[in-house]
Amino acid sequence: MEETAYVSVEVPPLPYFLECGRTAYEPGEQHPARSGFAVFDLLVVDEGVLYMGEEGRHWNVERGQSLLLLPGRHHYPVKPCDVRTSFYWIHFDAPGAYVEIRNGNIAWEDPRRAHKPGWHDWFAPRALRLSKSGPVPLPEETFRALKELYDASAQGRYVSFWNDQRRFHDLLRLLELGRPPETGANVWRVAERIEAYIKRHYAEDVTNGTLAEALHFHPNYLLRCMKETFGCTPLAYLQRYRIEQAKLLLATTDLRIAEVAERVGYAYAPYFTNNFKRETGETPIRFRSRFRERGRV
Structure with missing residues (x-):
């Protein structure tokens, strides 16, 4: 059975945007490995395939797919890119505690959050649910939002701060699981x-x-x-x-x-x-x- 996994973040307060970029790798190049990275790292591939791992789990992130890497975990390339690959990356933080849910069970829990018996992912005042990996919903709108956020990053931080946060929250709204699909x-x-x-x-x-x-x-x-x-x-x-x-x-x-x-x-x-x-x-x-x-x- 195919695994279903998502990350549930308690809100309020809302996650906040830190920075974003767009990276391209030629065949033979690969994403750097790192441990202890203190914020969320959202990767969205728009060309090629990115081979990534996190704490022993591996993903082939293809065009139109995303992968959400968690704070403090070991992230590393599984292998170099075999075709030209480009992707957007967004670093953000979330003051609210979070958990990773796999097939209905808590697989990873934010150390800041004390476990509550009977807790369920929707039980926070609000729970923002983001896919751990897989196709992005509404690809055309999602990539348009990513490009707008990336293009705005060229402006000075003081000028763009509020607009960046608004654009980022619009992007989260597009990516959120459980929002009303057309069907x-x-x-x-x-x-x-x-x-x-x-x-x-x-x-x-x-x-x-x-x-x-x-x-x-x-x-x-x-x-x-x-x-x-x-x-x-x-x-x-x-x-x-x-x-x-x-x-x-x-x-x-x-x-x-x-x-x-x-x-x-x-x-x-x-x-x-x-x-x-x-x-x-x-x-x-x-x-x-x-x-x-x-x-x-």
Whole structure:
């Protein structure tokens, strides 16, 4: 089975652009090896084939394909280019922690990020998902954006700074996985309607049946839309959204645990406590205590 891999970056804050360039190799030349490079390195090939490795994994990056190399990893050429090869490279950093997901499992985790039991890639306030390797989506638009960013790099940094960041974020939007493709736009729109409904009604009794009735779709279709767009079921999204709202109340109010539970949609406080612990690894009382201890430091 073909491996599916992507890098999920927690945002906000958004990744920020550092520099970019375009490099060409003649046959026999190759990309330099390096270790400890402290930022992301996005390579997008527009001619030939680039043979690259990272920590024992190898890729043949062909025309119209990209490879995202991670900070701090060992990057090296697998072999010299056998035809003329040119590619754009972009260095950027991301203050938000990141993970690499392979076939649905966490394969590499940012050392800055403490593991949370039950964490899922979409569970951050927002998760920017970028393909580890493979064809770039919308090639014509992507290469146009790359050229604009590269051409602008010839200007002075002070003059181009804000425009560079805007162009870079436009490029990330093109490269992001999970954005609405032309063939799946309706699935995406329905999933967003489910998400909006849950955020408005999370404190109420939300079920697959109430969602189907409110949105006028069969429950199985709603399930498919959420799985394809967010990687989870509607009720799993509801559960995690309720827990996030509970965290906010625990951190900012003195409400009793039972009151917090009721405000986020749980009629039975022990059930809320069990779900909270399963999602976060700690009880609501411990979460509140730890949060306030941290605030006094």
